[in-house]
Amino acid sequence: ERHRQVVERLLESGAAYKCSCTPDEIEAMRERARREGKAPRYDGTCRKKAPGEIPENMPFVVRFKTPDQGSTLIEDQVQGRITIANDPLDDLILLRSDGSPTYMLSVVVDDHDMGVTHVIRGDDHSTNAARQKLIYEALGWEVPVFAHIPLIHGADGAKLSKRHGALGVEAYRAMGYLPEALRNYLVRLGWSHGNDEVISTAQMIEWFGLEAVGKAPARFDFAKLENLNGIYIREMEDEALLGAFIDALPFLDNGPERLEALDGEMRARLLRAMPGLKARAKTLNDLVAASRFLFASRPLHIETKAAKALDDAARIHLAGLYQMLEEVEEWTPGNIESTVRAFASAKDLKFGKVAQPLRSALTGSSVSPGIFDVLYALGRSESLARIADQAQTS
16 A cells, blocks of 8 residues: 555656556567667657546556656765666556556665665666666655675686575585674675674674775685684684584584484583594584594494504503503593603603504594594593403403
8 A cells, every 4th residue: 555655646746657558569669679779678658648548447557757868876885976877777667557566666665664774785786776766756755875785706706606605594504604604704705894804793793884895796715714614613612612513413414413412421522522623623514523433332433544553562552551541530631641641651652653543442533633632522431441442451
């Protein structure tokens, strides 16, 4: 009803008119324009008719009477002054034959009624700004401030598509990106604050201004997003990161299985392991993969490469190390490290000769966080049990 009232006002002022041209007639107009080398458009047939010339029982649409001369000026807060010729704009439809409003009318009326002061959108809408400004002016309403920001392109410079990463927010959650990191990355696409790269949400709110938005299209680069996400992961407090990790598990690769196995003890292991886990992680999925050893059940499956480190000599050394670690009363990173190094020194072994078999026994893999981090995270009881599974007494 509100939109119809506005259209009636435009009709009364002569800024709009009824059009009874049929679809076939309009298509004929467009075809004629194509033959003449002109842009296909409505030719204004009904614009020339007097208001009473269209019978009441004949279907009609309501068109806006776009000025056929001159140009419309937009003082854009990003692009600067934009001048758009009126002639090519066509007499756009405001109200369809069924009485429903079109987008162009709805957005002007709705924005006005809601008190919208700034319209910030992609620069592919700059022509729409000219059309909408003309409607605002015809109604005598204050025109909002327009700001048309450049579109985002892929890393190859082509228009962003799904193959570049034009995905829904839920897809980025499933890929293991933190909300704070994604916000930071997105705000830096086409906007800057000096040389600052890592920008908190509070800083974004304080610093953001249209004057710092660039005119050139920004490029979406997954490598840069991953690097930034890694910074956020490493700088986040362990307890907060653990909470974000657990919240995201239902959406991550192998996350639901991890969530199902998450009890009080496993949560404590994860928290103890977090300093080592986050050191190399760039996404929450990396944390899932790196924490696999914490969730593994005994006896561990030993990967082929890790099994090579568990020869007979290594298993005998594990038995000796087991005895020394069993004597450690306070299971702290410092006590663990001093005990393992003391064992290596007593046996005149290079540290790697002790650490690699120990890693294989504790994780089943040849790659893991630091070995002292692993021992501390697993806890005294689980660490000794896993070492005993692979140790050889003679």
